[in-house]
Amino acid sequence: MHDGFWASIRNTTDHQDYFSRIDESDDAIFYNKERFVSHLDSLAMETVVDLIGQLVVEDNPVMLDLMASWDSHIPTRLQSCRITGLGLNETELKNNQVLSDYVIHDLNRDGRLPFSNGSFDVVLNTVSVDYLVNPIAVFREAGRVLKPGGLFLVIFSNRMFPDKAVKIWRESSEEERILLVENIFQETGSFDAPEVFISKGRPRPRDDKYAHWGTPSDPVYAVYAEKPGKTPSRKPRPAILSIMESKMNEGVLEHKKRQIHKTLQCPHCDEKMNKWAVPENPFEATWENEFLYICFNDNCSYYVRGWDHVYRTTSRIASYRFMYNQDKDICSPIPVPSSKALRESIIG
Ligand SMILES: C[S@@+](CC[C@H](N)C(=O)[O-])C[C@H]1O[C@@H](n2cnc3c(N)ncnc32)[C@H](O)[C@@H]1O
Numbered sequence: 001m002h003d004g005f006w007a008s009i010r011n012t013t014d015h016q017d018y019f020s021r022i023d024e025s026d027d028a029i030f031y032n033k034e035r036f037v038s039h040l041d042s043l044a045m046e047t048v049v050d051l052i053g054q055l056v057v058e059d060n061p062v063m064l065d066l067m068a069s070w071d072s073h074i075p076t077r078l079q080s081c082r083i084t085g086l087g088l089n090e091t092e093l094k095n096n097q098v099l100s101d102y103v104i105h106d107l108n109r110d111g112r113l114p115f116s117n118g119s120f121d122v123v124l125n126t127v128s129v130d131y132l133v134n135p136i137a138v139f140r141e142a143g144r145v146l147k148p149g150g151l152f153l154v155i156f157s158n159r160m161f162p163d164k165a166v167k168i169w170r171e172s173s174e175e176e177r178i179l180l181v182e183n184i185f186q187e188t189g190s191f192d193a194p195e196v197f198i199s200k201g202r203p204r205p206r207d208d209k210y211a212h213w214g215t216p217s218d219p220v221y222a223v224y225a226e227k228p229g230k231t232p233s234r235k236p237r238p239a240i241l242s243i244m245e246s247k248m249n250e251g252v253l254e255h256k257k258r259q260i261h262k263t264l265q266c267p268h269c270d271e272k273m274n275k276w277a278v279p280e281n282p283f284e285a286t287w288e289n290e291f292l293y294i295c296f297n298d299n300c301s302y303y304v305r306g307w308d309h310v311y312r313t314t315s316r317i318a319s320y321r322f323m324y325n326q327d328k329d330i331c332s333p334i335p336v337p338s339s340k341a342l343r344e345s346i347i348g
Helices: 004-010 013-018 042-055 090-094 135-147 174-188 240-246 250-258 299-314
Strands: 062-067 083-087 101-104 120-126 146-156 195-199 221-228 274-277 291-294 319-323 330-336
Touching: 004 174, 013 174, 042 146, 042 195, 042 221, 042 240, 062 135, 083 195, 120 135, 135 146, 135 174, 146 174, 174 195, 195 250, 195 299, 250 319, 299 319, 299 330
Parallel strands: 062 083, 062 120, 083 101, 120 146
Antiparallel strands: 146 221, 195 221, 274 291, 291 319, 319 330
16 A cells, blocks of 8 residues: 555545445345454454453543444443443344443445544444454544543554455455554544554464364554644553563563573463574574474564564564574564464474
8 A cells, every 4th residue: 555545546436446245235234234243363452452441541431433333342341331232233232341322324325423523532443443444534533522631542454344344454364454443544644643553363262163273363553643732641551562562571471581591481471482493594593403492382472462562563474583503592572474474393
């Protein structure tokens, strides 16, 4: 997505084409059928709830769940807040336990939100942005109905109803979709610079109905931004990366690193590291050892937060694993593009 992308397609037939759908019939028809399903696996769902809990720092926020259904993924601490749902299926919305009220409103017929300026502290949009035919108008409206300093949190994954998703979404890679949503935020001119969160490559929960496929847990991506004008008294929203880092007490980490030659345990997750045979001429690096130790635990916090860190610093989808060189007593990261990478050389 190049700079000036929106300017180049605005008011052109390209815009109509990018935001066309296989099923162009009235959305009310498709969503007339209630779907009491979960759109993500349980681990990804937990990540969504956790993310909302971490980013919503207000004590008693007024929230809007945009494109809501029967579950708004609200953490317990926030469940008694005032939450309005906006969606298309009344039976689903009626069964949503956390909603104080709801409206049926088709955003693809009318992108305006039926709420006054500055009504909400938080607007959520979960696994639904791919269905908007005019996302810039809707994001602008989210900005209008937010209070100054309010949060618009857009969460998505890689599953979709393909017939209802817009073409640009269907045809983009996961990385491009992040850029697309960032771009929409920027194009509205209504928000501060958006932040990105990525959770990807973790093992699918064992009890998941697709666990036997061996595919990882559904990825969770979030792009979020504040409306400018936060009051100085409001708590700042935490950087998600630093929340993950703060889970590990630095002193304990250093102690574990000093013991690593005896324990051969990853200091970030305490799992035994695997003995890994150094391939011949690996990446032209000059490792003199025959083998090294690497933590291959897909739930290790070092590896999990690596996805977010690499994306923020290089815009690439990759992470790194914790590696220990026993001959030199040195710890370092080793980059990996996927959960499977490097595993073929595990020897113990
Ligand atoms: C994949 S579901 C996600 C539901 C919910 N946000 C969640 O996290 O489970 C997509 C939702 O978007 C809503 N939706 C789809 N098209 C819409 C439209 N044109 N206007 C308003 N809501 C829409 C549907 O009612 C449906 O609940």
